Amino acid sequence: MTWSIDQPAELPPSNNQIVPERVFYEFDGPLIFSAKSAFVDTIFFKFGENDENSLYLAAPITDMIIASMLKGDLSVRGALMSDQVWVLELASDLTVERYWTVQGEEFPGNLLPARRTGVGAITSGVPDSFDEATALFALNFQGDKFKRAGMPFGVFRTVIQNAHDAARKILIPALLAGTRSATLDFELTEPKFSSLIVALKQPILDVGRITRRLKTDVQVDVISDAISENSVHFVHDMDEIASSAIKGEITSAVAQEKFSILDQVSDIVPTDENNISELAITSNVKGSRSSVVIGEDTGEKILRARKLAMSSPVTEHGVIIQVNGKQSTFLIQSTRGKEVTCATDAGTFKALRSDGRFNLGHTIRVTGLLSLRQRRDYMLLSQMPTLG
Template structure:
């Protein structure tokens, strides 16, 4: 069980193992926290011997142990530390040990994404993902060994910033330049595999209070809207991956209907020439932590769809609302040429405008979105805020 590259030492001076919490046991402790000298260590059994067992031990802290216990962090993530020890012990005496640096005990780490308790399913491998509102982790040859090329880092940070501003911006801040009142705090990037993690959104409350247009809008409502935007994104991501799994592709209708969603992901789903083979997406909806792994055919299908939709017809139309269909969540406008167009938007956005009596017959609007020419009535998937002209 010993690691070949390092010497086996017998003179342990770290102190006795005093178990403070057993996290998993099977015929004895398997995963546990112990005080060893002045250090708190996380132990995980890696092999059994006749007289003693082999444990991988790493320094830990309350944050890591809590995340592991609550199913927010995988056992691999909790053990993946800068240094560790492979210890042969019967939990009373230490027969031998090896001091291991980062990278020397990779083969001793458990499988990725596996929670300590099976009821939690797939979970993140980093604390940054576990504590984030939303996070992307990029895995592949380009980010191995704790080093990231500057070009890759710059591209992914820019792509992630653009995604957050578009996908999570609350509805109330989509008018004019109100988007500048919205921001997110970033967790420190993790370079061993590039992790970009956004914490909860923040809002410039002082400047919002000075805005007449935003009178009555409070941070609590904005946080709720940002959370709803995040849940909408997560739902669309699941639908995307499910359709690829079931059919091997994305239908043309799906690509047209979800062009905004696919465009927002531009750059965050790596292409084959980036030396990034997988991206892991983590989202915290306030109650549960969700994880999706995008690789192989899923990754290539999304990248191909993004390239295709770049050629879609984006137009701005000006017209008068002639019908509002609350059941379908759509409205119809007629332009100066008497051409009718059905306008479609996310259901939550339609409901909010409809509840505020913003959509009614005779109102003149300017809208931008993906245009589809049809025989009887054209169709426009709205991308961006609606400008009301009267």
């Protein structure tokens, strides 16, 4: 059920006038403001007009929500998200003519403020929830099937599984890529519906398991910092890719250099087939926030660019986990979460062996023709790898 102005309304007591306490935005009168209403602090948002009166959506608000809005940590849309809201018809002097008590999920989404739009000094790219504003890494999925009251189980399962796999590929350092959740996992806040918000907090590390895997003592802070850096760098790279897509098709140069990024997001970007219309990715590290929003058009371009990149040499980043001198090959654990067998000629391999950094556990950048396989991918190198 969706709220409509044609539904029966309630009449307020006489002389029920709203007196704004803080006006966030006004134009020929207050459009977004807070006030005391029936002893409850409330935020008001004008969404339409009816004859000579104005229609406002109202929701309970707290000092923390107001402070977050002014700081740019919460959008107007996010501030209005409440289980119960009110729709009020106000006269020009803000006297209540009539009102409706509405369940939050019943208010039409197209009448809400634009997503990720704030007030004050920061007006765009503002999180729509506190989870996005505070999580280490957050994915906000939008789509017609994502409703506050619920969604199809199959849709939820698919999105969550793909989000889980993508987040691990994006965040986990190459040395620990492929580890199980028992070794390295992330605490998840309660998923939010209406959109589907998947927000990850700080990592959960089993130091003993990691030590046995790496065969060396582990500093938790070093791993946590690497995960945070991966979060920031990923959003930066995705922003570059999205900017390229907005100008037209993603260039072959960008696709080949950023192939790992394209591959990591291939199952979560919006397309016309996966029930996702928009994806917002947010990273919060050491008080600094970065975000990127990917629409369906950009998502389709990402998938096309990934497919086309496969016909030319692409660049991979990872760590060396095995060396086979007889075959002139070595195995890397890619930042994409896959193992990749890298093959080269005897001369190039000999040159690599002469470099003292060509050892197990060392970072490496390789470029070549990549073949995707179920167990291990295969790359025929086209140039000398770069050791980190």
